[in-house]
Amino acid sequence: MLSVDLSHAIPFLSLPYEEALRPRLSKAAQWLDAGGGKGADFIGWVHLPRDYDREEFARIERASQRIRQDSQALVVIGIGGSYLGARGVIECLASPNYNLKKKTTPNVYFIGNGLSSDALREVAELVEDADFSVNVISKSGTTTEPAVAFRFFRALLEKKYGPDGAARRIYATTDRARGALKSLSDAQGYETFVVPDDVGGRYSVLTAVGLLPIAVAGIDIRALMCGAEEMMQCCSARDFSNPAWQYAAIRSELYRQGKKIELLACFEPSFRFMAEWWKQLYGESEGKENRGIFPASVDFTADLHSMGQYIQQGERTLLETVVRFGPSEHQMVVPFDESDGDGLNFLAGKPLSFLNDQAMDGTLLAHVEGGVPNVIIRADARDARSLGQLIYFFEYACGLSGYLLGVNPFDQPGVEAYKKNMFALLGKPGYEELGEQLRARLGR
Amino acid sequence: MLSVDLSHAIPFLSLPYEEALRPRLSKAAQWLDAGGGKGADFIGWVHLPRDYDREEFARIERASQRIRQDSQALVVIGIGGSYLGARGVIECLASPNYNLKKKTTPNVYFIGNGLSSDALREVAELVEDADFSVNVISKSGTTTEPAVAFRFFRALLEKKYGPDGAARRIYATTDRARGALKSLSDAQGYETFVVPDDVGGRYSVLTAVGLLPIAVAGIDIRALMCGAEEMMQCCSARDFSNPAWQYAAIRSELYRQGKKIELLACFEPSFRFMAEWWKQLYGESEGKENRGIFPASVDFTADLHSMGQYIQQGERTLLETVVRFGPSEHQMVVPFDESDGDGLNFLAGKPLSFLNDQAMDGTLLAHVEGGVPNVIIRADARDARSLGQLIYFFEYACGLSGYLLGVNPFDQPGVEAYKKNMFALLGKPGYEELGEQLRARLGR
Numbered sequence: 001m002l003s004v005d006l007s008h009a010i011p012f013l014s015l016p017y018e019e020a021l022r023p024r025l026s027k028a029a030q031w032l033d034a035g036g037g038k039g040a041d042f043i044g045w046v047h048l049p050r051d052y053d054r055e056e057f058a059r060i061e062r063a064s065q066r067i068r069q070d071s072q073a074l075v076v077i078g079i080g081g082s083y084l085g086a087r088g089v090i091e092c093l094a095s096p097n098y099n100l101k102k103k104t105t106p107n108v109y110f111i112g113n114g115l116s117s118d119a120l121r122e123v124a125e126l127v128e129d130a131d132f133s134v135n136v137i138s139k140s141g142t143t144t145e146p147a148v149a150f151r152f153f154r155a156l157l158e159k160k161y162g163p164d165g166a167a168r169r170i171y172a173t174t175d176r177a178r179g180a181l182k183s184l185s186d187a188q189g190y191e192t193f194v195v196p197d198d199v200g201g202r203y204s205v206l207t208a209v210g211l212l213p214i215a216v217a218g219i220d221i222r223a224l225m226c227g228a229e230e231m232m233q234c235c236s237a238r239d240f241s242n243p244a245w246q247y248a249a250i251r252s253e254l255y256r257q258g259k260k261i262e263l264l265a266c267f268e269p270s271f272r273f274m275a276e277w278w279k280q281l282y283g284e285s286e287g288k289e290n291r292g293i294f295p296a297s298v299d300f301t302a303d304l305h306s307m308g309q310y311i312q313q314g315e316r317t318l319l320e321t322v323v324r325f326g327p328s329e330h331q332m333v334v335p336f337d338e339s340d341g342d343g344l345n346f347l348a349g350k351p352l353s354f355l356n357d358q359a360m361d362g363t364l365l366a367h368v369e370g371g372v373p374n375v376i377i378r379a380d381a382r383d384a385r386s387l388g389q390l391i392y393f394f395e396y397a398c399g400l401s402g403y404l405l406g407v408n409p410f411d412q413p414g415v416e417a418y419k420k421n422m423f424a425l426l427g428k429p430g431y432e433e434l435g436e437q438l439r440a441r442l443g444r
Numbered sequence: 445m446l447s448v449d450l451s452h453a454i455p456f457l458s459l460p461y462e463e464a465l466r467p468r469l470s471k472a473a474q475w476l477d478a479g480g481g482k483g484a485d486f487i488g489w490v491h492l493p494r495d496y497d498r499e500e501f502a503r504i505e506r507a508s509q510r511i512r513q514d515s516q517a518l519v520v521i522g523i524g525g526s527y528l529g530a531r532g533v534i535e536c537l538a539s540p541n542y543n544l545k546k547k548t549t550p551n552v553y554f555i556g557n558g559l560s561s562d563a564l565r566e567v568a569e570l571v572e573d574a575d576f577s578v579n580v581i582s583k584s585g586t587t588t589e590p591a592v593a594f595r596f597f598r599a600l601l602e603k604k605y606g607p608d609g610a611a612r613r614i615y616a617t618t619d620r621a622r623g624a625l626k627s628l629s630d631a632q633g634y635e636t637f638v639v640p641d642d643v644g645g646r647y648s649v650l651t652a653v654g655l656l657p658i659a660v661a662g663i664d665i666r667a668l669m670c671g672a673e674e675m676m677q678c679c680s681a682r683d684f685s686n687p688a689w690q691y692a693a694i695r696s697e698l699y700r701q702g703k704k705i706e707l708l709a710c711f712e713p714s715f716r717f718m719a720e721w722w723k724q725l726y727g728e729s730e731g732k733e734n735r736g737i738f739p740a741s742v743d744f745t746a747d748l749h750s751m752g753q754y755i756q757q758g759e760r761t762l763l764e765t766v767v768r769f770g771p772s773e774h775q776m777v778v779p780f781d782e783s784d785g786d787g788l789n790f791l792a793g794k795p796l797s798f799l800n801d802q803a804m805d806g807t808l809l810a811h812v813e814g815g816v817p818n819v820i821i822r823a824d825a826r827d828a829r830s831l832g833q834l835i836y837f838f839e840y841a842c843g844l845s846g847y848l849l850g851v852n853p854f855d856q857p858g859v860e861a862y863k864k865n866m867f868a869l870l871g872k873p874g875y876e877e878l879g880e881q882l883r884a885r886l887g888r
Contacts, residue, residue, distance in 0.1 A: 080749025097566055100543055113746040115803055116712050117776045117796035118826075122541055124776075145745055147786040148799070151779045180785040187783075202750075260759065261705070261738055268560050280750030287754025294705055294754065294761075296740050301589055302557040304862050305524025306646075306724030310731025310738065312858030315704065317738075332561045332568075335595045339631075341624040342591040346872060352561035355592070355870065359559055362865030365882055370861065382562075414756030417814065418748050421806030426799065428790060438809055 002231060002389040004243040005376035008364060009250050009319075012373040017253040018240055021404070025245050028403035029238050032396070037403055039410030044198025045395060048206055049229035049388075056193060057225075060208055063171055063191060064215035068105055071169070072130040075123060075153050076213045077112035078137035079145045080280065081201025082173070085391075086110075086213040088274040089205065089224070093384060094217050096270055105218035112136075112149030120149060124156060132157075133169040135216075137209055139195045141174060141181025144422070163188075173208045200410050202281050203395055206388070220384045227388025235396040244393055247375065248400035251319065254373055255293050255405075259319040263311065264297045266323045267356050268382060272299055274323075278394055285402045285409040292405065293319070301359050312370045320367055321375040323390070324360060325382040327353035446675060446833040448687040449820035452808055453694050453763075456817040461697040462684055465848065469689050472847035473682050476840065481847055483854030488642030489839060492650055493672035493832075500637060501669075504652055507615055507635060508659035512549055515613070516574040519567060519597050520657045521556035522581035523589045524724065525645025526617070529835075530554075530657040532718040533649065533668070537828060538661050540714055549662035556580075556593030564593060568600060576601075577613040579660075581653055583639045585618060585625025588866070607632075617652045644854050646725050647839055650832075664828045671832025679840040688837055691819065692844035695763065698817055699737050699849075703763040707755065708741045710767045711800050712826060716743055718767075722838055729846045729853040736849065737763070745803050756814045764811055765819040767834070768804060769826040771797035 031037025032046050067074055076086060087110050090098060099107040107130075111123045134157060136150045157166035173193040174181040185192045193208030195201075204210065206228055215221045235244045251262060262282070264275045275297035286292035298307050311318060331351035334344065347355065364374050377393070379386040402409020424434035475481025476490050511518055520530060531554050534542060543551040551574075555567045578601060580594045601610035617637040618625040629636045637652030639645075648654065650672055659665045679688045695706060706726070708719045719741035730736035742751050755762060775795035778788065791799065808818050821837070823830040846853020868875035868882055 079746060083746065084750060095562075095566060097570065100570060101566075113749075114711070114713055114743070115745055115796055115800040116714075117774070117800070118539075118772050119713050120776050120796065121774060122539060122545070126541065126544060142786050142788075144788070144799070147788055148778055148791070148796070151781055151786075151788070152776065155779050180787070184783065184785045260761070267558070269558055269563050270560075276750065283751050283754040283758070287751075287758030289757065290760055292754060292758045294740070294758065295751075296738070299558070301559055301862075302523060302527065305557075305859065306528060306720065307727050307731075307739075308862065309856045309858045310727040310736060312861050313733065314727070314731030314736045314738065316734055317704070328562050330561070330565060332564050332596065334592055335599050337595055339628065341628045342586050342595075343624070344586075344588070344591055344595070347592070347870060352559055352564065352592070355588070356559040356561070358869035359862070359866045361886055362867075362869050362882070363862040365885055366861035366865050370858070412753045414753045414814070415749065417756050417810035418745075418752065418803070418807040421810050422803045423806075425802035425806050426791060438806070441809055442805055 001234070001380070002243060002386065002393055003378050004246045005378060006246055006250055008368050009254070009373040009375050013253055013257065018249060021249045021252065024404055025249060025400060026238055028400045031403055032399045033236070038408035042198055042200045042203070042410035043399070044196050045203040045206070046399070047232070048199065049225055049232045049392060052206070052225065053194070056208060057211070059191075060193060060211050060215060060221070064212060067133045067171075067216050068218075070131060071106045071133040073107040073109060073127045073132040074213060074216045075127060075132055075134045076108060076110050076137065077134060077146045077149045077153065078110070078209070079113040079143060081204050082137035082146070082209055083110055083113045084273065084277040084280055085205025085210040088277040089210065089214050089219065089387060090217045091273045092268075092270050092382065092387060093219050096272065098217060103218070106132075106216055108213055108217050111153075112146035114145060115148070120152060124152065127156075133171065135171045135173065135212055136181065137173040137195070138181050139175050139201075140179045141184065142179075144419075171212060173212065202284050205277070205391060223384035224388040227385035228392040230385075231389040231392035231396070235392065244397035244400055247377070247393075247397045248404060250375060251293060252401060252404045254319045258317060259293070259373065260317040261294045261296055261319070263318060263320045264295065264323065265300050265320055267300045267360055268325060269299050269302065270382070271323065272297075281394060281398050282401070284412050284415075285398050286405055286407060288407050288414065291407065300363065304363060311367055311372060316371045318372045319375070320372050321377060322360065322364070323377045323379065325386070326380050327351070327357075328382060445678070445824070446687060446830065446837055447822050448690045449822060450690055450694055452812050453698065453817040453819050457697055457701065462693060465693045465696065468848055469693060469844060470682055472844045475847055476843045477680070482852035486642055486644045486647070486854035487843070488640050489647040489650070490843070491676070492643065493669055493676045493836060496650070496669065497638070500652060501655070503635075504637060504655050504659055504665070508656060511577045511615075511660050512662075514575060515550045515577040517551040517553060517571045517576040518657060518660045519571060519576055519578045520552060520554050520581065521578060521590045521593045521597065522554075522653070523557040523587060525648050526581035526590070526653055527554055527557045528717065528721040528724055529649025529654040532721040533654065533658050533663065533831060534661045535717045536714050536826065536831060537663050540716065542661060547662070550576075550660055552657055552661050555597075556590035558589060559592070564596060568596065571600075577615065579615045579617065579656055580625065581617040581639070582625050583619050583645070584623045585628065586623075588863075615656060617656065646728050649721065649835060667828035668832040671829035672836040674829075675833040675836035675840070679836065688841035688844055691821070691837075691841045692848060694819060695737060695765075696845060696848045698763045702761060703737070703817065704761040705738045705740055705763070707762060707764045708739065708767065709744050709764055711744045711804055712769060713743050713746065714826070715767065716741075725838060725842050726845070728856050728859075729842050730849055730851060732851050732858065735851065744807065748807060755811055755816060760815045762816045763819070764816050765821060766804065766808070767821050767823065769823050769830070771795070771801075772826060
């Protein structure tokens with residue numbers, strides 16, 4: 001079971017902090033469990049691992065089997081919370097090289113998460129000669145990036161399979177009842193899955209939003225949900241035995257004492273996009289009202305040879321959280337080399353996990369000595385069940401953290417600013433006045 | 445030609461700063477050009493685009509042709525500066541999906557940049573059925589991560605092609621005369637290329653370190669060097685017409701006024717690993733003596749839906765630098781959709797570059813309004829020549845920045861800390877005493 005180790009972080013705090021935070025954490029936990037706090041319309045994820053829709057879950061499994069049978073590729077169209085969770089889980093459990101590997105499951109391509117013409121064209125070329133399906137994920141159906149990409153790939157599918165054939169290959173994850181994508185899906189007969197009203201994008205990976213692409217990649221989504229439910233049980237404890245209480249409390253206290261940047265580190269490179277998911281989760285939940293820890297991430301040991309210098313000796317405003325997975329089963333062993341020119345024969349015969357573990361401990365002690373508090377999050381293994389635990393743990397601790405900070409952990413008012421400007425500059429009907437103001441600011 | 449636009453950053457500075465910084469920049473430029481400053485043994489990169497070894501360059505081109513003829517894959521073994529530059533350039537110019545694309549050039553796999561057993565095994569599996577070559581990049585040949593990976597892949601090659609066949613497929617980029625890898629290469633007859641003594645790892649992408657893998661991927665390394673030389677000319681100006689002076693000065697001044705984090709942003713997802721390269725360059729050069737801007741990066745528009753909230757409304761300690769490339773030649777156009785459910789028909793027929801440009805401007809104005817100064821770096825196109833300019837520009841501005849900050853921009857004393865600890869915990873002969881101390885600190 002996932003656990004948090006604070007023994008290399010607590011020494012940075014001169015005063016006891018748990019008692020001071022207990023009443024606030026109790027309140028925050030109550031708000032998460034039963035509402036009453038800010039953003040209470042968006043706490044549907046809290047009991048999701050227990051209450052999720054079994055009928056829809058079975059449909060997700062059936063759809064994933066159908067896609068695995070009739071498609072060599074799945075094009076997943078979505079941005080933000082409709083993108084990062086699925087990509088994170090697939091890369092973490094099935095590898096960042098998933099699409100390159102020999103396998104019986106389809107390739108999975110993520111698009112509609114930006115406006116690069118080259119990126120769009122490339123995915124179109126990659127699926128050109130393949131049988132493929134599309135999973136378009138958008139609550140409203142009108143978000144610019146996924147909507148534009150969906151226009152392309154829908155047209156490609158219709159050209160390839162005709163309108164009816166295309167409709168059978170399009171899976172829409174969208175609002176239960178309303179919106180442009182839901183209307184289109186009903187009119188065209190796409191199979192639809194639900195983005196629940198009470199689960200915001202960044203908390204949605206364990207809904208159909210994340211589960212369908214993850215299942216297509218051959219990952220055991222039952223184990224993922226099972227791990228999440230185990231952690232839901234742990235997180236229901238209203239005391240410091242709860243790992244989410246431990247994590248939320250220490251980062252709150254370290255932030256108060258000037259630790260302004262949190263680095264999420266992992267010693268498995270396949271974790272890169274889980275860290276991106278985490279950055280959205282925490283950055284978007286806490287970064288408001290001119291407050292919040294700035295979330296960043298590093299890929300160790302690689303980045304010990306890039307960001308390592310800064311971490312060791314730069315401004316002392318860092319806090320580091322390290323996700324440690326138990327060793328994988330298939331361990332490579334350091335080969336013996338007669339000449340021993342590199343001087344590594346003292347390691348010959350050792351599994352790489354032994355080296356990686358010593359690197360973790362060596363880094364821990366070095367960074368702590370350099371003035372960087374280290375929080376360790378231990379997960380049993382890099383498998384679906386442990387990752388389900390980790391996801392729920394981070395979500396629950398994030399809800400607590402936002403409430404401790406005094407903000408609404410479930411809104412994102414700042415995200416509208418660029419969209420509004422973009423619409424105005426694109427000439428969207430109704431934005432004419434703003435467009436003129438912005439062009440003036442740009443000196444046009 | 446690359447240019448810097450400070451018009452959305454200067455308004456954040458209440459006082460003129462150029463005159464104040466001019467004498468220091470003059471001194472820093474003199475140190476870079478002729479030595480005399482800290483770390484002066486490592487300024488070989490400054491005149492490299494003019495003075496590089498033409499004979500070796502021709503050998504790199506020939507080696508890359510040989511690899512392209514006899515190999516379906518190149519395994520590149522290196523960490524830090526022996527990894528990020530080549531990966532950055534290849535992903536930026538040939539795509540993050542380079543290995544998935546149909547092409548006439550070999551796949552390129554990067555390994556030896558960590559200690560994950562799964563990552564190592566995976567690359568071994570990916571090249572199992574392919575003819576492949578190895579480029580091992582290490583000044584000393586004893587850095588743990590690449591040395592361990594090289595033991596594996598050397599053994600794989602020898603098993604596949606015999607000792608002599610393997611030796612013809614191993615290319616070592618290492619010290620000119622000394623070190624474990626140089627000795628082994630001479631003994632075994634590997635072709636070798638040089639990591640110059642006066643060029644540190646993070647400034648080495650335009651030496652054989654970066655050039656060989658980049659050339660194997662089919663990228664025009666002459667155009668890359670040509671762009672770098674053009675920028676070298678620009679950067680020799682000792683006044684504020686020099687884009688590197690502009691960039692170094694404004695970030696120095698913004699840092700002085702409390703902007704502690706610099707976000708490097710790009711609206712092309714293929715730029716992700718160029719940003720990683722940039723993070724090493726700046727983080728490792730400036731992050732010392734408890735000082736330095738913390739470098740972070742974002743991939744827009746994707747990350748406007750994750751880090752966008754923090755950027756717009758989190759702590760106001762951010763500075764944003766946006767790399768803008770001119771539009772690519774092959775533009776996808778937004779398709780017309782009769783039903784117009786998503787309401788995007790007002791964009792039908794527009795190239796995606798138009799949308800992306802308006803997203804850039806809309807984001808710029810939103811972030812500036814939110815209190816985030818924006819520096820724009822304009823590059824003509826996402827091609828080898830422009831990227832050569834950009835690389836040299838960032839390097840030269842980084843040298844200036846380090847000197848303005850008062851640190852040695854060319855050392856990395858903090859990187860040793862984790863290595864020493866790791867050796868001790870691994871039981872390396874000679875580290876016994878430290879090992880005991882560390883185990884005690886770990887409570888073992």
